Amino acid sequence: MLNDKLNVLLSNFVVEAHKLQNAHWYVKGSSFFTAHAQLETLYNQTFDQIDELAELILQNGGKPFGSLKKFVASSTLEEYPDDFKSPENIFDAAKRDFESLRELALQIKKDADSEDNFLISAAMDEQNAALSKLIWMIGQSQM
Numbered sequence: 001m002l003n004d005k006l007n008v009l010l011s012n013f014v015v016e017a018h019k020l021q022n023a024h025w026y027v028k029g030s031s032f033f034t035a036h037a038q039l040e041t042l043y044n045q046t047f048d049q050i051d052e053l054a055e056l057i058l059q060n061g062g063k064p065f066g067s068l069k070k071f072v073a074s075s076t077l078e079e080y081p082d083d084f085k086s087p088e089n090i091f092d093a094a095k096r097d098f099e100s101l102r103e104l105a106l107q108i109k110k111d112a113d114s115e116d117n118f119l120i121s122a123a124m125d126e127q128n129a130a131l132s133k134l135i136w137m138i139g140q141s142q143m
Contacts, residue, residue, distance in 0.1 A: 002120055003057055003062030006053060006056065006057050006064075006120070007062070007064060007065050007074060008075070008076065009101065009108060009127075011071040011072075011074035012076060012097075012104065013046055013050045015071060015072065015077045017046040018079070019077070020042045020046060020094065021039075021043045022079075022082065023085060023093075024039035024040055024043060026080075027039060027085060027090060028084045028086070031087050032087075035090065039090070049130075056119070056120070059119060060119060076104075091138050095138040098135050101131055102127070105124045105127040106128060108120065109125065
């Protein structure tokens with residue numbers, strides 16, 4: 001059960017990485033240069049999270065999804081259309097997505113705690129901390 005939820009979280013991170021890369025390509029507006037660079041940083045960080053989650057699933061005796069078909073089918077996030085977007089719209093959507101990722105990580109932590117699975121619980125603490133900081137940082141840039 002934990003590995004199933006971890007695969008959903010992994011799928012969400014894969015979709016989010018692609019969304020951020022898509023936004024990186026399609027951002028436009030007066031703050032293009034800043035947003036373009038920030039989005040590249042975000043999707044690179046997200047790719048790092050993908051690797052960590054896949055390895056966590058393996059450490060927990062599971063099998064991480066590896067196909068795009070499975071990632072898209074399992075993700076609870078919606079993709080962006082291929083269209084130009086303002087930085088404000090992009091970062092609003094990214095913040096909502098990261099909040100959704102944090103919510104799922106917190107659910108997984110509760111499940112791990114109930115099973116005394118300290119490996120997963122500790123990893124979800126790290127996810128929560130990283131996502132909370134990211135959500136806060138995006139919120140600060142929207143003021």
